[in-house]
Amino acid sequence: MAGTNRSRGTEGAEQRGPAIILVEPQLGDNIGAAARAMLNCGLMDMRLVRPRDGWPNPRAEAMASGALVVLDQARVYQSTAEAVAELDLVLATTARERDVSRDVFTPRAAAERLHLHTAKGGKTGILFGPERAGLVNDDTILADAVINVPLNPGFSSLNLAQAVLLVGYEWYQAYAPQGAETTWGDAPPATVEQREYFFTRLEEEMDTAGFLFPPHLAPTIRRNIRAMFTRANLTDQEVRTMHGVLSALIKPRNRNADNDTSQ
């Protein structure tokens, strides 16, 4: 996992992603873990405002293993205002402010806003506060809007890297196809003809075995068994396997028949 190639992983990174601005981060481990979370989500632009233990930070490098490329490019600023100066859309992750009217986004809504802004040529950034205290009002007032993560209200505290991960994750999902798919493994799906041929053979054998009985229920039994196999989205290999299973299962019957004959 160690960063023998310090630019590993950047090929999937999206250069137009938001800057991640860590304001007064305390622990190097958290900066390193945040760098990993950023690279997980294809984010490369890390900015540090007055990191407590100075910069560079060996603990951050140790924790970032595999994501050193993010730390290598990180820039350090003396004020939040400097860190966001050239951006034109800044969001702040912070608890709900009581005393001021603000636009509040979920991470998902924020991701949409960031993408729309970037598509118009804008430059975006997201502020994250120090580990315990969070952002101060002088920082959040630089932001256009606030991000709140909907979580269990009885236990909503996240560490710094987790907060970066969730916000970055939502940003990345806006690119990623969502939904369910069936992987093909090494084999393509069976054609309707292939599976119909198997069903027909199975039904003949069931009929021989007396399973399609009584006759008035046979159509229902056939339909249920077809539905079960069809729902499984069989591959052509799996249909071949089931033919083999079927042949093997009926063999004893044939063998017994042979035995009966030989007696």
Add this chain to the structure above:
Amino acid sequence: MAGTNRSRGTEGAEQRGPAIILVEPQLGDNIGAAARAMLNCGLMDMRLVRPRDGWPNPRAEAMASGALVVLDQARVYQSTAEAVAELDLVLATTARERDVSRDVFTPRAAAERLHLHTAKGGKTGILFGPERAGLVNDDTILADAVINVPLNPGFSSLNLAQAVLLVGYEWYQAYAPQGAETTWGDAPPATVEQREYFFTRLEEEMDTAGFLFPPHLAPTIRRNIRAMFTRANLTDQEVRTMHGVLSALIKPRNRNADNDTSQ
């Protein structure tokens, strides 16, 4: 943050959430961090299959601070099959399997599937493998389908707690209202009448100051200024503040006018 009240945070927990099954977790810290991630997402049912360092685990308790209630209720099993025995929908977080045809869900699609299943009275669970090795085939074959997290393909590795957090986060989001809202702070939004009165006063003062010039551009200037303030979704308090700002700004002019008069 320490768990002085070990049941703190459970009031937001949803008892019908999926079981989180950690198969052969190695480090207590990771189990503790996973417990925190679970409680963040209102998940309470932790199951441990052959935890390497036995159970209970002091490192897990130290890391879980605030989420001890999850560890207290955790159950330990000797096999994955036992841990999922009474469930009827099991998803496995794992890398893509090459050799088998499988349904693969994103965390978002998985969350939808889990909720639909639970709504019908089903019991669900999600398998997470050991820290480095991941789930083995004998475990994943117990699962109905697989979850893959769409992340930077050049750097997609997550630690155990982060994987639990992302999957749990998506599960929780299915309940959480999504989008952008404007918080009201301590004050309600201004009524149209309140803001119109301010705009009218502002326009009169701008006119007096010669700003609405040349006259054929005045309608456009008026419209742009209204749009700017309206876009800000002013509260009634903010409208009062702007009246005060306006009064303060025109005072020098009035004072100068007074001075002029006095000269």
